[in-house]
Amino acid sequence: MKGYTKPFILVVSVLLIDQLSKLWIKLNMTLGQEYKILGDWFIIHFTENNGMAFGLEFGGEAGKLALSLFRIAAVTAIGYGLHYMVKHKYHRGFILNVSLIFAGALGNIIDSTFYGMIFSESTWFERAKLFPAEGGYSSFLHGKVVDMLYFPIIKGEFPAWFPIWGGEDFLFFRPVFNIADSAITVGVALILIYQKRYFKEEVVEPESYNSEVVED
Known part of the structure; x- marks a missing residue:
C-alpha cells in the first residue's frame, strides 16, 4: 500500500477542495453573482454548465446523458x-499527474451525477437549497457542473487589419471554470512538459559480436 499513499492523499485533497468550494457557491450565491478578489483580474463568478470543462456544451439532454456516461x-x-x-x-511524478486528472474528472462527475x-x-434571484423537500432540480446523471473561477486578465480590441475578428473586442481568459478543471489542466500540462523524464527509453547497448577468424 506504500505506493498508493501520496496519490490517494492528492486525489482526496483535490476532491475536498473542489466539492467544498462548489457546495459553498451553490448555497451562498445566486446564479451570476460575483465577488471581485483581485480587481477585475480574478473574480468569483457563479455559473453552471451542462457540458464539458470550461463551460463547453454538448448536445441537449441526450448529449448530457451520453457525456455523463462517457x-x-x-x-x-x-x-x-x-x-x-x-x-x-x-515514474512517481507521472503517477501524481494522472492522479490530478483522475481527481478532476471525478470531481465534475459528482456534479453531473448527483447535484440535480x-x-x-x-x-438569478434565489440561492439553491440542499436536499429540498420538493426534490432536486433534475434527475440522476443530469446535474449541472458548478463553475466559479474567472480570470478576465486582458481586455482589448483586435486591430482593424486582424483577419476575421478585426475591430472586435477580445477577452483573455474568457471561460469560467472550477478546481476540478484546473486539476485536469495542470495534470495534462505537467505530463506534456516532463514527458521526456517520465517516459525515458532504455538505451540499448549495441550487441558485440565475436568476429570470426577466417583462415586462408
Whole structure:
C-alpha cells in the first residue's frame, strides 16, 4: 500500500477542495453573482454548465446523458490505469499527474451525477437549497457542473487589419471554470512538459559480436 499513499492523499485533497468550494457557491450565491478578489483580474463568478470543462456544451439532454456516461467510463479507465501504474512502479511524478486528472474528472462527475438530485435550482434571484423537500432540480446523471473561477486578465480590441475578428473586442481568459478543471489542466500540462523524464527509453547497448577468424 506504500505506493498508493501520496496519490490517494492528492486525489482526496483535490476532491475536498473542489466539492467544498462548489457546495459553498451553490448555497451562498445566486446564479451570476460575483465577488471581485483581485480587481477585475480574478473574480468569483457563479455559473453552471451542462457540458464539458470550461463551460463547453454538448448536445441537449441526450448529449448530457451520453457525456455523463462517457465521463464515468473514462474515470473508471483512468482509475484502473492509475492502479496499474502504481503497481508496476511508474515514474512517481507521472503517477501524481494522472492522479490530478483522475481527481478532476471525478470531481465534475459528482456534479453531473448527483447535484440535480440533492440541490434545488439555482436562479438569478434565489440561492439553491440542499436536499429540498420538493426534490432536486433534475434527475440522476443530469446535474449541472458548478463553475466559479474567472480570470478576465486582458481586455482589448483586435486591430482593424486582424483577419476575421478585426475591430472586435477580445477577452483573455474568457471561460469560467472550477478546481476540478484546473486539476485536469495542470495534470495534462505537467505530463506534456516532463514527458521526456517520465517516459525515458532504455538505451540499448549495441550487441558485440565475436568476429570470426577466417583462415586462408
